[in-house]
Each structure stands twice: as structure tokens, then as C-alpha cells.
Amino acid sequence: MEIDYSEFNNPRLAKIYDSFNPLTDDETFWVKKIESLHVTNISDLGCGTGLLTCKLASFGYNITGIDPASSMLEVAKNKLYADKVKWRKGSSEQLEKNSNDLVVMTSHVAQFFVKNYEWNKSLKDIYNSLKPGAYLLFDSKNPLLEPWKKWNKEDSCRILESSEGKVESWIELISIKGNKVQFKIHYLFVDTQEKMVANMELVYRSKNQLIKDLEQNGFELQKTYGNWDGSNLDENSPEMIFLAKKKY
Ligand SMILES: C[S@@+](CC[C@H](N)C(=O)[O-])C[C@H]1O[C@@H](n2cnc3c(N)ncnc32)[C@H](O)[C@@H]1O
Structure with missing residues (x-):
């Protein structure tokens, strides 16, 4: 299967992204956690449609939103407070050196750095973009719960209203190879009966692997959480x- 990530790269699918992926309890968690860090300059890496980016801009943070998908950035730029955000197309190479008090990656952006060299490069770029003692905050799904077990039509089908009318969407598991999972997201635009498919791949690194990767790239782990209520991380x-701090 050729991975196209068209959930983000197709303009029509980017337009319906927020309907299927709204921030809820996670937004409250990110906002409170970020407030507790007393930071000013933030970069939101993999900012997508800017759901959190624009929210943070509304609080007066000096924020940069970075994403490789032009279609997602187009949606982001039309949001309230988008004019307060510096938008950059690309990935971690767009992070400005020695400038950030915090880099965030939300809604499992870290899992899109599928190859280890990409993940380690992004951690190095993040490290270099942080001021001494500054923070990295991100999430990744727990592979021990094997969330892909529910990736079939029966368990995952949703029909929602969107800016493109009523849309049905469901997830189909294609393959699991090591810690990499390939899947398709199926879309049916109900009014026109038009169908679209996004071919996707995510990596599910373990907790221990992620902690090791952070340490090897110069970060000191500060805290881990297991859910949006701030509960401890367990199996x-x-x-x-993960909340980590630049070590040196
Ligand atoms: C699930 S969305 C999350 C968007 C946003 N952070 C949120 O909370 O709504 C994942 C985003 O990661 C972006 N992405 C994928 N690969 C990336 C990479 N190598 N570097 C930065 N962002 C990437 C996608 O374009 C997409 O917008």
C-alpha cells in the first residue's frame, strides 16, 4: 500500500478534519499543563488545522505553528486568532534555533515520525530549538492496549456533520509489522455518495523506547501521564x- 496521508494532504479531507478530530479533554490538559510551565515562546510541531495553536495564541503566547501539509495549514489560517500565529510549512527543520521555551506535539504527531532516523532527527532539531532548561511536551498512544483491534467498520464507523455535509468514516486495519501499523480511513460523503480513502501509517513506540530516545537526545524526563485527567501512566x-526538559 502506498502511504499518502491524504487525511492531511487532501484539501477536502483537511476541511472535515476538525469534525472527526475535535479537541476535548486533551485541550484542557494541554492548556493547563502549558500554563503551569510559565513559558512565552512556543512551537506547535505538527500543528495540523491549528486547533490548539490558535487556542494558545488567544491566551497571548508567542506561538509558531509548523506542519508539512499545506491543506491543514490552509484550514488553520482561517481560524480565529490565526493572525497571531507564525505559520511555517515543513517539519522540525523549521524550528528556530535556541528560541523556544516549549515545543509541543499533540494528537499523536510523534507517531507520524515512522522511521527511527526521522524521529531522532526531529528530537535533535527540537533540542536545538529549545533554550537551556526549556521543555518538550508530547503524546503517543499506548501500544499495550492494541487500539488497532477496533479498526474495522463495525467498531469504528461514525457519521458526522461537517462543512462538507454528512460524512461517514471508518478505519480498516491493513497490516502490523513490528511497531508499525498501516491502515485505511474510508470516507463516504453521504449527499453525493462520493468515496475517498486515506492510506495511513503510524508507529507505536513503547514507553521505554520513547524514554530512551529522549535521554539519548539530551532530554531529562520530568513527568509522564496516562490520560487527560493527569493520572499516572501504567500498562x-x-x-x-511525556514532559521532558532540555538537559544541558
Ligand atoms: C493527527 S494530526 C494532529 C494535528 C494537531 N497537532 C492537533 O492536535 O489537532 C497529525 C499532524 O501531524 C502532521 N505531520 C505528519 N508528519 C509530520 C512531520 N514529519 N513533521 C511534522 N508534522 C507532521 C500532519 O500533517 C498532521 O497535520
């Missing part, structure tokens, strides 16, 4: 949320 937690 039954759906989320793995």
Missing part, C-alpha cells in the same frame, strides 16, 4: 504523555 493507560 492500562490509553495515552502516554
Whole structure:
């Protein structure tokens, strides 16, 4: 299967992204956590449609939103407070050196750095973009819960209203190879009966692997959380949320 990530790269699918992926309890968690860090300059790496980016801009943070998908950035730029955000197309190479108090990656952006060299490069770029003692905050799904077990039409089908009318969407698991999972997201635009498919791949790194990667790239782990209520991370937690600090 040729991976196209058209969930983000297709303009029509980017337009319906927020309807299928709204921020809820996670937004409250990110906002409170970021507030507690007393930071000023933030970069939101993999900012997507700017759901959190624009929210943070509304609080007066000096924020940069970075994403490789032009279609997602187009949606982001039309949001309230988008004019307060510096938007950059690309990935971690767009992070400005020695300038950030915090880099965030939300809604499992870290899992899109599928190859280890991409992930390690992005951690190095993040490290170089942080001021001494500054923070990295991100989430990744817990592989121990094997969330892909519910990736079939029966368990995952949703029909939602969107800016493109009523849309049905469901996830189909294609393959699991090591910690990499390939899947398709199917879309049916109900009014026109038009169908679209996004071919996707995510990596599910373990908690220990992510901690090791952080340490090897110059970060000191400050705290982990297992869900949006701030609970501790254990083997039954759906989320793995990491707060790390630039060490040197
Ligand atoms: C699930 S969305 C999350 C968007 C946003 N952070 C949110 O919370 O709504 C994942 C985003 O990661 C972006 N992405 C994929 N590969 C990336 C990479 N190598 N560097 C930066 N962002 C990437 C995608 O374009 C997409 O917008």
C-alpha cells in the first residue's frame, strides 16, 4: 500500500478534519499543563488545522505553528486568532534555533515520525530549538492496549456533520509489522455518495523506547501521564504523555 496521508494532504479531507478530530479533554490538559510551565515562546510541531495553536495564541503566547501539509495549514489560517500565529510549512527543520521555551506535539504527531532516523532527527532539531532548561511536551498512544483491534467498520464507523455535509468514516486495519501499523480511513460523503480513502501509517513506540530516545537526545524526563485527567501512566493507560526538559 502506498502511504499518502491524504487525511492531511487532501484539501477536502483537511476541511472535515476538525469534525472527526475535535479537541476535548486533551485541550484542557494541554492548556493547563502549558500554563503551569510559565513559558512565552512556543512551537506547535505538527500543528495540523491549528486547533490548539490558535487556542494558545488567544491566551497571548508567542506561538509558531509548523506542519508539512499545506491543506491543514490552509484550514488553520482561517481560524480565529490565526493572525497571531507564525505559520511555517515543513517539519522540525523549521524550528528556530535556541528560541523556544516549549515545543509541543499533540494528537499523536510523534507517531507520524515512522522511521527511527526521522524521529531522532526531529528530537535533535527540537533540542536545538529549545533554550537551556526549556521543555518538550508530547503524546503517543499506548501500544499495550492494541487500539488497532477496533479498526474495522463495525467498531469504528461514525457519521458526522461537517462543512462538507454528512460524512461517514471508518478505519480498516491493513497490516502490523513490528511497531508499525498501516491502515485505511474510508470516507463516504453521504449527499453525493462520493468515496475517498486515506492510506495511513503510524508507529507505536513503547514507553521505554520513547524514554530512551529522549535521554539519548539530551532530554531529562520530568513527568509522564496516562490520560487527560493527569493520572499516572501504567500498562492500562490509553495515552502516554511525556514532559521532558532540555538537559544541558
Ligand atoms: C493527527 S494530526 C494532529 C494535528 C494537531 N497537532 C492537533 O492536535 O489537532 C497529525 C499532524 O501531524 C502532521 N505531520 C505528519 N508528519 C509530520 C512531520 N514529519 N513533521 C511534522 N508534522 C507532521 C500532519 O500533517 C498532521 O497535520
